[in-house]
Amino acid sequence: EAGVVQSPRYKIIEKKQPVAFWCNPISGHNTLYWYRQNLGQGPELLIRYENEEAVDDSQLPKDRFSAERLKGVDSTLKIQPAELGDSAVYLCASSSTALYGYTFGSGTRLTVV
Amino acid sequence: DQQVKQNSPSLSVQEGRISILNCDYTNSMFDYFLWYKKYPAEGPTFLISISSIKDKNEDGRFTVFLNKSAKHLSLHIVPSQPGDSAVYFCAASARGTGNQFYFGTGTSLTVIP
Numbered sequence: 001e002a003g004v005v006q007s008p009r010y011k012i013i014e015k016k017q018p019v020a021f022w023c024n025p026i027s028g029h030n031t032l033y034w035y036r037q038n039l040g041q042g043p044e045l046l047i048r049y050e051n052e053e054a055v056d057d058s059q060l061p062k063d064r065f066s067a068e069r070l071k072g073v074d075s076t077l078k079i080q081p082a083e084l085g086d087s088a089v090y091l092c093a094s095s096s097t098a099l100y101g102y103t104f105g106s107g108t109r110l111t112v113v
Numbered sequence: 114d115q116q117v118k119q120n121s122p123s124l125s126v127q128e129g130r131i132s133i134l135n136c137d138y139t140n141s142m143f144d145y146f147l148w149y150k151k152y153p154a155e156g157p158t159f160l161i162s163i164s165s166i167k168d169k170n171e172d173g174r175f176t177v178f179l180n181k182s183a184k185h186l187s188l189h190i191v192p193s194q195p196g197d198s199a200v201y202f203c204a205a206s207a208r209g210t211g212n213q214f215y216f217g218t219g220t221s222l223t224v225i226p
Contacts, residue, residue, distance in 0.1 A: 006156075009154075040122075041219075042119075042202050042204075042216030042217050042218050042219055043157070043202070044216070045213060045214075048213060056213065091157075093156075095212055101147045101204075102212070102214075103158075103159065104156030104158070106154070106155050106156045107155075107156050109154075
């Protein structure tokens, strides 16, 4: 079984530029999460999808962040414009509703310079 | 407001000895707990879980203990092996929150050969 796939693995951009991250969850997993992990911290939830519906986006900074999950499978997370403080690892995770806990991808390490 | 706390940022243990990683939480509604292990440049991987109806769960060398009255859980690794060197995160969830887990800041374990 393929795991959660994220791309790119690394991204370096200048501040004020846009950036997008892509996630392909485990096949059959209805729930998809985007987490952000700052250096020395634990992952913090940005948004949770149940199929194609964003059911919890309360922690997503909506002025510059957006996300979508078309057809309830792949998802993209976008930042526009990026700020220096957005430098972090962005983790995607997925789970089946029958399971508790979830599987993470390898993450995208974003550096904003 | 950090609902899950891991107060030891790092821990060093000799190979073959016991590693004990601690985690405290503040939300009494949390009823399911996970431990994740993370190697550099990889996403966190699920290690072991425990439900609030239990006070202990064991899986091979890994045992998680839950003390609900103290809002404390611990992960014991016996015997510790060099391959166990990683960052360990505990995570907690409350029933009805849609499988949303709150993560601690992690403890970096180094097992010395």
